[in-house]
Amino acid sequence: MPVVLKAIPIWRASALALVAAAAPAATLVTPSGPAVPANLLRIGLHLDRPLSAPLDMRQVVLLDSEGALIKDAFLDLPLAGRDGRSVTLLLDPGRIKTGVGPNLAHGLALQAGQTVLLRITDPRLGRPVEKRWLIEPALRQAILPQQWRLTTPARGSRQPLRVDFPTSLDGDAAPLLALQGPDGRRVAGKVQLADGERQWRFIPAQAWRAGAYLLRVHPRLEDPQGNRLCSAFEQAQQSAQQCDEEGRRAFIID
Template structure:
């Protein structure tokens, strides 16, 4: 692919980034037993999803009766989740959806019950499905809601040395979705996708890319899949609470240029 194809139709963009995904490895998410994202110490009040990362598929669907959120007093937060765990194709990643009706302001469940999470409180997730090797607990401090679309122009690309295999570090203002490692790729100065491995770090607030070949001088591009989201469901083209966002298809990739001298 040459640099003139940067504005190619969305199908070409998806294919280009899908091929990059085959090279993206996230060892920080492949834990023995169970891990989860968000993995950092905080979550936003409008958190939409939690992802479990398993070392093997479950024999049966995750039983949501064994999934609960507790407030700082140890009291269960009722009706926090949809009873709809969503495994991916591999069966090793399971998404837990918090009730979107409690997140979106002005709709029935939000008006009747309020948000499941409230800024300033501590909450604890507990998953004790008997299929797991051990119960999983994660505690978070709830922070203010994040209701803006993802803007890659706010990302900070750290400088790397020419002639090195130094990992490229991209710092983002807020945590990305657990799948984001495979949804960002690097285009070299000749317009080709760079081979290498990608990981998420620092509570999904940092994307790291280790190239298979040394960095050469020139202008590079981060190319960001149109379907990239954060744990609140915000996307490149719209925020989760934006009117009719669920019917809006994000077609345009994000791009961030950086230069190696």
């Protein structure tokens, strides 16, 4: 019989382990890999301290491979995280969804095959922040956990469990995956996104035991294109759909 879980705090927030590197305030830009799909919807700024005021979108630009401004790429609506240490930049969804007015009039802001440069010069960040991407073809499909590749650790070790994704997940996706152990309880440990948010790593607090495990994926999980477990961003009436079924991947350590 399947295990029935009752009131397991499986989605209690875990710390997102993101390696900081760049400017005094903007420590990481996600997607952090070298390439993004043409229908990129969200760019994340992960900060080492909250900004004193909302990010000035007049100081945020996308430049094409010739250094020319890509006009009307962003919505003038930066979204601050609850703790103030993250900011989400939204590309205009009207230019992303096919058949919508801005898309018909102007097309995608990002074109496959080109290289673009994000440049942010808001002085509150201490110094300019830049991130360059190669633009790949648009990605318009739901997230499918059955396509993920799991590399399981050895019993008795504290080696990381590695989960590799075909494409990048959101930069804040790390705590939206959790492990259920052979006893039906959540496995304690540390999580980290790596490889341009294309890999999730889990290091257990105690050595791995033999048995059946379950990787559980929160229904809120999305990729930077707005694709979800239950539907792609392009799917009709996507915003009205209730994504309330979690994803699951079972594996065994023997």
